[in-house]
Amino acid sequence: MAGVGVTEGTVAFRDWETWFRISGEVDSRPPLVCLHGGPGSTHHYFRRLESLAETGRAVIVYDQVGCGSSTRPPVEQLGLDVFLDELVNLREQLGLERVHVLGTSWGGMLAIEFGLLQPRGLLSLVLSSTLACADSWADEARRLRDEMPEHHRRVLVAGEPLEDSGPSLEEAELAFERRHVCRLGATVEIRRMRKERSKEVYRAIWGPNEWTPTGTLAGWDVRDRLHELDAPTLITAGRYDLCTPAILRELEEGLPHARTVVFDASSHTPYLEESDAYVRELGRFLDQVEATGR
Secondary structure (H helix, E strand, O other): OOOOOEEEEEEEEOOEEEEEEEEOOOOOOOOEEEEOOOOOOOOHHHHHHHHHHHHOOOEEEEEOOOOOOOOOOOHHHOOHHHHHHHHHHHHHHHOOOOEEEEEEOHHHHHHHHHHHOOOOOEEEEEEEOOOOEHHHHHHHHHHHHHOOOHHHHHHHHHOOOOOOOOOOHHHHHHHHHHHHOOOOOOOHHHHHHHHHOOHHHHHHHOOOEOOEOOOOOOOOEOHHHHHHOOOOEEEEEEOOOOOOHHHHHHHHHHOOOOEEEEEOOOOOOHHHHOHHHHHHHHHHHHHHHHHOOO
């Protein structure tokens, strides 16, 4: 990004450090703060969103504690309240008065929880491939798992390889991810994310896989509170997403005034799979919100 300044650093949070990167100048236009998924993934797959900084809007990414370049405390010290406090702290430490917040997957859950705090200066929410109910998500993930080719489905259900000549669990999981997480395969951004993510955080907070939420988020359900969100909201997903039409419907029913965009060639990461189209839609939405004077 020629001519765009980039600042990296850390802010103190409890006894830990949260790593962040700012592309652009936060004083020019209200910045976009991006919340990654997982839990336990990293900021890396947001790389292409940082091109928004070329329009004069700063883009802020960070690694949630437990993964990436942030402190990795014992997983039993982590939970939804910790990640929410971390986001609030990051905003305060960086002096961000008016912000847009984008969250993907688990990051969308965190964005919803942040919005429910009714924070002053929250201009909009972008809920990317996310959910309102953990049980519904698990049900849909289980359905998608069962639609996989039989040799992969059997291994995914068992959680282990079943025969010497069959696929390994890793091979079955990669096949599922290639269909429903990123249809481009292992991009540079995905490879870096996999290298720096924390599977331990994912297991402790969510569970062993998408269809088995046994972690601390088990039972999470905000469907009856979505109406409390008063910030303008954009909902995005891919045609082949883990965020299926049934999951989207729950979000749309709770947020009837939200705008929904589905990217036809994408799965769970449309900001990678159709990055140009995604950035255009995102930039248009943020501009429209600001044009209304929010």
